[in-house]
Amino acid sequence: MSAVAIRMFGLSLRLPRRLVIANFLLVLATLVVFMTGLVGGTYGVGFSDLVAVMTNTADPVLSMVVLENRLPRLLTALGVGLAFGLSGEMIQTLLRNPLASPDIVGFTAGAGLGAVLVVAFTGATAFVVVGALIGGGAAATLLLLLTLRQGFSPAALIITGIGLTLTLGVVTDLAMIRLDENNAAGVIKWIVGSLDARSWADAGLVWLGLCFVGAMALWHQFTLVRLGLADDVAQGLGLKIKRARMTTIVLAVLCVALGVTAAGPLPFVAFVAGPIAHGLNGQSRPTIISAALVGALVTLLADRATQILPGFLVLPAGIFTALIGAPVLIWVLISLSKRRTL
């Protein structure tokens, strides 16, 4: 196995060949799944119809199905998947443990609760992103405070985090009771995670956020890679590790909040992205681009599942991401216990 060195425009990078190939295949697979979401379906759309829509010569109903229904939904799924994948990889690297993803240590549950509370008290969905941000940030802060005495040791963070996830789940259920029936139905999205009836507003929000947070995450990867080594090593290499840790947590919470706002928690997407990505690209943590792409692919596949399966199985996408996630969780647990690093 070897690597290529990229040196141009004042930029220099070393890219292992397998990483490049894995990312290329992931992009390809993501595009294919994305396209299968645009064509076919109950309202049979063909490739020629897509061309017609793009050149503005299709009939209005067809245009509406593609442009107002399918495209925003798929773009939301894609963006949310990328965001969850990024956040998972960042937190798993920071805590040096694949079990420590934001959906397991409580960030996602916090963001979900924040979203639900905003809807419960204001009755409006306009400020959901603020609620998700505050909720996710508060959960992260709480987790750090509770594990301060253990020096943020990964074991303490994970066990406390699981407790936090469960507790926040209960609080979310309590908040549900306060809601009237209509609002409660609308709020389900932020509890299970769903991609149904996504609008351009959802897609726009998640992509606007991603433009900023994604760019910062790419820049931060240099630091994150070194943070994945032991603390003393990272410091010896000249890293300001307190600042580096803080930046990582803030970026991860931003990603989680974006994803939760647009599609709800979508359990396990953040968790599975990293382990699957490293299985494919053969690299050590972190490889944030591969992880983001796996997150996107998993989310799009879950969305496809909700659309393709027969009517009596119509379930929110969150159920399917959990179905994909559970076996990966078991695989990670087995491989960790084999290496005795659980």
Next chain:
Amino acid sequence: MTAQLRTEKLTLSYGKNVVLENLTIEIPDGAVTALVGPNACGKSTLLRALARLIKPRSGAVLLEGRKIQNINTRMVARTIALLPQQAEAPAGMRVIDLVGRGRTPHQSPIQQWSVKDETIVMDALSQVGLLGEQDRALEDLSGGQRQRAWIAMVLAQQTEILLLDEPTTFLDLRYQIDALKLVANLQKERDLTVVMVLHDINLAARFAHHIVGMKDGTVVTQGPPKDVVTAKNIDAIYGLKSNVIIPQGSDAPHVIAL
């Protein structure tokens, strides 16, 4: 002429627990210094303070006459490299990635693999005898090879000062000698200032030019091996009765416990 790295009335503590008190020492330039002493004597703590990992309670570590706490982390990392005890790398990490990390203080997010980086990393790999193994995962290497990979990482950092915390822990006897010979050769070749914490007084006597013997957070004795490694000092440092001999064909004293 004062040493590049020294401490001045240095007091270190973990919380309220004072580990090291009022310590003033000079680390000889261009030589190997070994910190020895029983467990919990403060030798590893001192090494970490020299690497700027611990903020002194009072006093200071001085690098080129300046308080190390006041120097930018990155600038410190260009002068001092640290290899912590039993450092762990993420699962699946490859040798070349680890050694490449040593270039960090000379890199940035947009400059991660310059021609110079590549030359220096390859050079470090060949110096530790791992050229050709660079694409292997660290966990697939033997303990001795893995330790050499870590040494290559700190070499790639291209610093004048090298701090090693027990570089021989968990290594078989053969690899212990192997690792220390490597360090000794590199020191000579690059005229490095090396400070290492060592458990084994006999290895320290053989590989160090200067030994600092510590007990309970104070320096009991320091100097060249033949002055430091005496029956009287071994008793003072470890509370151990011993004979010190100089084996045939060697000039390093050797401790035989009674």
